[in-house]
Each structure stands twice: as structure tokens, then as C-alpha cells.
Amino acid sequence: MNSLVHDSLVLAGRTLGHWRAQPVPFLVTLLFPVLVVLMMGGLFGGAIAGGAADYVPFVVPGVLALTMLFGLETTMIAITTDAARGVTDRFRSLPLHSGAVLAGRCLADLTASAAGLAAMTAAGFALGWRWSGGAGDVLAAYGLLLLLRFGLLWVGVWAGLKAPGPEAVAAVQIMVWPVGFLSTVFLDPATMPSWLGTVAEWNPLSATADAVRELFGNPGVTGGGWPADHGQALSVIWPILMVVVFAPLSAAAYRRLNR
Amino acid sequence: MDAAIEARAVRKHYRGAERPALDGFDLRVAAGSVCALLGRNGAGKTTAVRILTTLLAMDDGTATVAGHDVRADGDGVRRAIGLVGQNAAVDEILGGRANLMLFGRLRGLAKAAARARADELITRFGLSDAAERAVGTYSGGMRRRLDLAASLVVPPSVLFVDEPTTGLDPDARREVWATVRRLVDDGVTVLLTTQYLEEADELADHVAMLRDGRVVLEGSPAELTSLVGETRVEVRFATADDAAAAGRAAEPYAVGPVDVTGTTVAVPVADAGAVTGFCAALAAAGLEPEHVAVRRPTLDDVFVHVNTVEGEAR
Numbered sequence: 053m054n055s056l057v058h059d060s061l062v063l064a065g066r067t068l069g070h071w072r073a074q075p076v077p078f079l080v081t082l083l084f085p086v087l088v089v090l091m092m093g094g095l096f097g098g099a100i101a102g103g104a105a106d107y108v109p110f111v112v113p114g115v116l117a118l119t120m121l122f123g124l125e126t127t128m129i130a131i132t133t134d135a136a137r138g139v140t141d142r143f144r145s146l147p148l149h150s151g152a153v154l155a156g157r158c159l160a161d162l163t164a165s166a167a168g169l170a171a172m173t174a175a176g177f178a179l180g181w182r183w184s185g186g187a188g189d190v191l192a193a194y195g196l197l198l199l200l201r202f203g204l205l206w207v208g209v210w211a212g213l214k215a216p217g218p219e220a221v222a223a224v225q226i227m228v229w230p231v232g233f234l235s236t237v238f239l240d241p242a243t244m245p246s247w248l249g250t251v252a253e254w255n256p257l258s259a260t261a262d263a264v265r266e267l268f269g270n271p272g273v274t275g276g277g278w279p280a281d282h283g284q285a286l287s288v289i290w291p292i293l294m295v296v297v298f299a300p301l302s303a304a305a306y307r308r309l310n311r
Numbered sequence: 312m313d314a315a316i317e318a319r320a321v322r323k324h325y326r327g328a329e330r331p332a333l334d335g336f337d338l339r340v341a342a343g344s345v346c347a348l349l350g351r352n353g354a355g356k357t358t359a360v361r362i363l364t365t366l367l368a369m370d371d372g373t374a375t376v377a378g379h380d381v382r383a384d385g386d387g388v389r390r391a392i393g394l395v396g397q398n399a400a401v402d403e404i405l406g407g408r409a410n411l412m413l414f415g416r417l418r419g420l421a422k423a424a425a426r427a428r429a430d431e432l433i434t435r436f437g438l439s440d441a442a443e444r445a446v447g448t449y450s451g452g453m454r455r456r457l458d459l460a461a462s463l464v465v466p467p468s469v470l471f472v473d474e475p476t477t478g479l480d481p482d483a484r485r486e487v488w489a490t491v492r493r494l495v496d497d498g499v500t501v502l503l504t505t506q507y508l509e510e511a512d513e514l515a516d517h518v519a520m521l522r523d524g525r526v527v528l529e530g531s532p533a534e535l536t537s538l539v540g541e542t543r544v545e546v547r548f549a550t551a552d553d554a555a556a557a558g559r560a561a562e563p564y565a566v567g568p569v570d571v572t573g574t575t576v577a578v579p580v581a582d583a584g585a586v587t588g589f590c591a592a593l594a595a596a597g598l599e600p601e602h603v604a605v606r607r608p609t610l611d612d613v614f615v616h617v618n619t620v621e622g623e624a625r
Contacts, residue, residue, distance in 0.1 A: 069413075070404045146389060147390040
């Protein structure tokens with residue numbers, strides 16, 4: 053087997069071992085988005101959409117996108133912890149393929165996010181969420197969600213390598229909330245002050261949320277700026293842009309560990 | 312003997328640092344020997360290890376490890392070495408056995424072979440009872456042992472051990488020493504860094520003293536110790552007269568001039584027999600000391616010696 057494939061699979065397997073050894077933190081990560089939907093639907097659903105039942109079809113696809121943003125923390129924690137404990141250095145002292153450590157991270161995190169999407173989908177169904185789109189559209193929707201996760205993954209790797217220590221992750225854990233709220237995940241930007249609405253419309257999270265709502269056949273946002281009209285295109289462009297910018301930066305930061 | 316490690320004029324200046332971390336670092340370690348890189352914090356020990364293990368790029372100089380050029384053939388170096396870094400770099404969430412299997416598989420062992428090797432190392436390093444427990448719950452000494460085991464999954468020809476016993480209690484320190492000694496019996500070349508002369512003395516065939524990024528003194532532990540002088544017995548008395556009498560009684564046991572300062576006598580001795588002989592002589596003379604101390608030369612003495620020699624040379 054190709055050494056890159058072999059080494060990345062072994063390294064991704066290490067993360068799988070973490071879930072087996074410590075299932076509780078993994079389950080919490082998996083179920084936290086479900087808790088968010090229950091809270092938002094139960095507490096604000098009435099105020100926002102006149103009732104939880106009417107809000108669920110809007111908020112579930114939004115939170116599927118938000119789940120991908122939460123994944124950023126997972127990536128960053130894994131990267132900074134390994135760097136701080138010297139595990140990254142041990143990997144670097146082994147005759148591994150040079151791309152294996154980051155590729156293994158990608159594989160493990162995308163697997164975790166796929167599991168997160170599955171959990172959130174099951175919870176959504178339990179709450180009455182349904183899709184009306186065809187199988188192709190539904191698959192495309194999940195593909196777009198994972199594409200966003202793939203883009204954010206590289207942001208997380210870069211931030212993790214640049215972070216002075218695991219403490220810096222706390223800042224990111226706080227920042228995901230304003231980023232999450234300042235999007236179309238929970239609310240229609242038409243209800244926001246216009247400048248805030250514009251920011252929310254341009255949020256990469258909104259592009260994916262809007263695009264998957266359309267593909268699932270769920271109600272979308274009513275406002276109509278340029279980004280809202282081009283949600284599907286932007287939901288592809290934003291993640292690709294993240295990869296194009298942050299994958300080389302991450303690779304460079306990883307190589308620069310030897311300076 | 313072939314050199315397992317050879318470094319010439321290695322220079323490394325970290326960006327933003329006032330002084331270079333390594334400044335003309337030269338070292339030659341014979342295959343199958345144990346070399347201790349001795350120095351204080353900031354002397355450049357860890358930088359040297361990181362450069363020789365390809366974790367860090369040097370600015371200038373040349374180095375080969377196990378015949379592979381550190382710059383040109385990093386992968387060749389990595390295939391030949393094991394590294395035990397300063398903090399035990401093992402996975403805290405996984406158990407000891409799972410850690411060893413992980414590193415075995417990363418070194419290209421098939422699953423069954425990795426498991427067999429992990430089992431073997433777990434037994435050999437006395438970790439059988441804790442094999443399935445998360446490493447996060449291990450004691451410092453156990454962690455170090457696992458760390459050593461992890462660098463031996465595929466037997467390296469050169470092993471780097473960076474400050475193996477810093478922060479360990481005396482028992483754990485002895486365990487680590489025993490482990491390193493066993494490696495040497497297997498024919499592994501070991502480069503270890505340490506701040507303790509005692510540790511270098513216990514483990515190394517060859518000691519290189521590092522200061523300000525270069526080797527300032529080299530030799531066998533015995534040569535180094537003889538350079539800085541012998542063990543001294545220091546005895547304090549109630550009166551200066553007693554001290555003077557004790558000074559005279561000490562003459563047969565001293566290997567150098569006896570120093571009497573006020574109420575204290577300092578006697579350079581060659582071995583333990585001289586210490587007990589001197590004490591018996593004191594008792595026979597009816598001299599009762601207030602305080603007795605045996606002082607072995609420390610790293611500080613070596614540094615003081617190096618400073619003095621350099622001062623005289625100037």
C-alpha cells in the first residue's frame with residue numbers, strides 16, 4: 053500500500069481509538085448540536101416562527117451547517133494538544149510520509165463530522181424534520197456540508213499550528229457563537245438591521261445553510277441580496293477558497309516547525 | 312570505530328534570539344557507545360538533539376547520523392533513530408499497549424507483528440499491569456518507560472534521549488538508568504542529554520560538556536571528575552584548635568592539601584575507605600565534630616573549572 057495512505061489510515065485509526073477509550077466526550081460532541089436545536093426550537097421557535105413545529109424545518113438544516121463549524125474546535129484541539137505534548141515531534145521523528153500527519157487528521161475529522169451529521173439528522177427526523185428533495189439533491193446537500201467541513205478543517209489546522217497553546221482554543225470556542233448567530237442558521241437576515249443582515253448573508257455558513265435548505269426542499273430565507281440568490285455557488289466557492297488559502301498555509305506552518 | 316554521530320561546526324540561531332543556540336558545535340560519538348551531552352539549561356543540549364533528529368534545520372555546518380546526512384537524507388536518519396524527547400511524547404488517552412501498537416504500525420509493522428512487539432515491550436518494561444490503562448493515569452516513571460519503549464518498537468541504531476530523568480523521583484530515576492544500560496547491552500548507540508554530572512557518570516562512556524552552544528570539554532567521566540578534583544570530606548568543630556588537630560589527623564587519608572579554615576577542615580579523599588579511616592582517626596583522637604559532610608564534585612565545580620582554565624588561557 054502507498055505509504056501516505058497507510059500512514060494516514062493508521063493515524064486516523066488513532067483518533068478512532070480515542071473515541072473507544074473515551075466515548076463520553078465524543079458523544080457530547082455528537083449530541084451538542086441536537087441540544088442546540090432543542091433549545092432554539094423549544095425556547096425561540098415560538099417567537100421566531102410562531103411555533104416549534106414551524107421552526108424545525110428551517111433550523112435543522114441550519115444547525116447541520118453549524119455542526120460543521122463546531123468541528124473547527126475539534127480539529128484545533130487535536131492539533132494544539134499533540135504539538136504541546138510533543139506527540140507531533142515524535143511523529144516528525146518517524147519515517148512517515150510528509151503529508152501523513154495532516155491527511156490522517158483530515159480523515160479522522162471528516163469521519164467524526166459525518167457521524168455528527170448522522171446524529172443530527174436522526175434527531176431532526178425525531179423532531180419532525182423531513183426532506184422533500186430527491187435522493188441526488190439530498191446527497192448533494194450532505195456533500196456540501198462535508199465540503200464546508202473540509203474547508204474549515206484547514207482553517208482549524210492552521211489555527212492549531214499557530215496557536216501558542218491549548219488555551220487559545222477557548223477563544224475559538226467563544227468565537228463560533230457570534231459567527232453562528234450572525235448567519236442564516238437560526239434567523240432570516242431580513243429580520244436583522246440591514247448592515248448586520250448583509251454580514252450574515254455573506255457568512256460562509258449562510259451560503260451552505262441556504263444551499264442545503266434548497267436541496268432538502270425546506271423553507272429558506274426570504275430576503276434577497278446577491279449572496280442569498282447565489283447560495284449554491286457560494287456554498288462551493290467559500291470552502292474551496294478556505295482550502296486554497298489555508299491548506300498551503302497549514303502545510304507551510306507544519307514545515308516551519310523545524311525553524 | 313565508526314562514528315554513529317558526527318557533527319561539525321553546527322550553528323543555529325533562533326530568529327529573535329540574542330545569541331546563537333549552537334555556535335560551532337562539534338561532536339563525534341563512536342558506534343555502540345553512550346555519550347552524555349552535559350550542560351545547564353540553555354546550553355544548547357535540546358537544540359543539538361533536535362537538529363540531529365531532523366526536527367530542526369541547522370543554519371550552518373554538517374552532521375551525519377548512522378551514516379545518513381541530516382540535511383540531505385532526513386528520511387534515512389529517521390529510519391535509523393529513536394527519539395525520547397523531554398516531555399514523554401505518548402498518547403495520553405490511549406493505553407500503553409495501544410500506544411506501542413500505534414508506533415509499531417507507523418514504523419511499518421503489520422498489525423499482528425505490531426501487537427506481538429507491543430506485548431514483548433510491555434512485559435520487558437514492567438508495564439503489564441497498566442497495559443490497558445490510559446497513559447494519562449501513569450506515574451512519571453511509568454510514562455518515561457513507555458516513552459523509551461515506544462522509541463524501541465523497531466530497534467534503532469542510534470537512540471536520542473533528552474533529559475531522561477528531569478522531574479523524576481530517585482526511584483524512577485534508577486529505573487530509567489537501568490533501562491538505558493540494558494539498551495547499551497543490545498548495542499544501541501545512545502546520545503543522552505543531562506544536567507547532572509552524576510547521571511553522566513552513571514551511564515556514559517564519553518561526556519561532552521556543552522556551554523554557550525559549543526562543546527568546551529570532552530572525555531570519559533573519570534577524566535572529567537579527575538579534572539575537577541576528588542570527593543571532599545568537610546568537618547566542622549566547636550573550636551579552631553580542634554579543627555587544627557583534625558587537620559593533622561587527616562594527613563594520612565588526604566590525596567591533596569588539607570584545608571583548615573577557622574573551625575572547618577576540608578579533606579580531599581580518594582575513596583570511601585579514606586572517609587571511614589579519617590572518622591575513626593578523629594574518634595581515636597577524641598575529637599568530636601559538630602557537623603560532617605561528604606561533598607562530591609558537581610556540575611558547578613566542572614563549570615568553575617572550565618571558567619578558570621579559560622581565564623588562565625587568556
